[in-house]
Amino acid sequence: METDDGALIYVTYSGIIDLGENGYQDFSQGRPPPSGTAIRTSPRFHTSHPNYLWLNRVHCLGVGQAFLERSEVKYDVYAVR
Numbered sequence: 001m002e003t004d005d006g007a008l009i010y011v012t013y014s015g016i017i018d019l020g021e022n023g024y025q026d027f028s029q030g031r032p033p034p035s036g037t038a039i040r041t042s043p044r045f046h047t048s049h050p051n052y053l054w055l056n057r058v059h060c061l062g063v064g065q066a067f068l069e070r071s072e073v074k075y076d077v078y079a080v081r
């Protein structure tokens with residue numbers, strides 16, 4: 001991503017979305033999970049911009065929901081200290 005002041009920050013995400021016991025099979029057969037399914041992620045930031053070097057040292061946790069019927073994912077990201 002690019003900040004308002006022109007810094008480039010590379011972001012990677014790993015995480016989980018629990019679709020339930022048969023959810024992954026249902027999803028592969030075209031049946032989406034319920035609206036608002038919980039999602040957890042751990043974004044990782046990488047930058048060489050001097051104003052944002054602190055991001056390279058932050059561990060973050062994202063907590064939110066997936067609304068796949070409208071191609072939308074919403075979550076809040078927290079720094080864990």
